[in-house]
Amino acid sequence: MSKANNKEEASPGNFANLKRLAYFAAVVETGSFTAAANRLGITKAVVSQQVARLEREFRTTLLTRTTRKVTPTDAGRSFYQRCALILKEAGDAFDELGEVAEEPSGTLRLTAPLDYGISAVVPVITEFTRRYPQCKVDAVLSDQSLDLMSGQVELAIRVGWVTQLNVQARQIGGFRQLLVAAPGMQKQLARLKEPQEIGTLPFIANTALRDPIHWSFSRSEVERQSVAVHPVISLDATLAVREAVRYGAGLSVLPDFAVAEDLESGRLIHVLPKWALPSGGIHAVFPAARFRSAKVRAFVELMQERVLLATGVRA
Secondary structure: OOHHHHHHHHOOOOHHHHHHHHHHHHHHHHOOHHHHHHHHOOOHHHHHHHHHHHHHHHOOOOEEEOOOOEEEOHHHHHHHHHHHHHHHHHHHHHHHHHOOOOOOOEEEEEEEOHHHHHHHHHHHHHHHHHHOOOEEEEEEEOOOOOOHHHOOOOEEEEEEOOOOOOEEEEEEEEEOEEEEEOHHHHHHHOOOOOHHHHHHOOEEEEOOOOOOOEEEEEOOOOOEEEEEOOEEEEEOOHHHHHHHHHOOOOEEEEEHHHHHHHHHHOOOEEOOOOOEOOOEEEEEEEEOOOOOOHHHHHHHHHHHHHHHHHOOOOO
């Protein structure tokens, strides 16, 4: 290889260095070379070599490596902030170019709550990949909300109320919250006439919620009651709360989509059906951007179709 070519390869403006920026950013975001390699679909050795080459070319240590974790140095943190902006702009440019394509393509990275993800999002994912064979889906189902600004996901399906700043949201549906119990509690529930009496009964709290202890019931625009419950069991996942309620451990408030089949089959009963709890929304949430890629738009449209079909058949 000629000296001219060597000089060109080392140039900071060369495309090879832009690729190294992506490798470096992935290591910072995941905290390890192995996780970065898995995300990028390449070997750990390639990521490590390319990041080390970046450090050699600019004669700066960007990462501190230990046996447990890789963390950026002060220079690395500053450099990462610039890299993130550059890569976002590059991603936006490619996504915008992809808008001209008739069919969505590429890997869609999304996140959704565990319970709603299993019952509603996974069926849409399977239909999406059938309808658009050029697409793949990488989904994280968790009751812990991922930071959309980290660049790890392009789309979040959120259930409840959107509170995160610097994001864009589109409501694609809604849900009701229901006070439910197992049929085995009917004797205890027989004397229950209004929400304020709930405090005398065992309650299962869902600690994944912002406030699992206080609940506001209404029976009309003027008739309202606020209740503070005293949990006998606290669990951090909606599906776990549902299981505890099924086994008769106590009452709980659960979203209608999580208990619809149980109510229909009689495994659970709706307690105080004349009293309503605040309804929530189902939202498609995106990082702030000027446009949406074809795959994101197609998935959201398909998701909304399913939500609309499900409306009206819930218990």
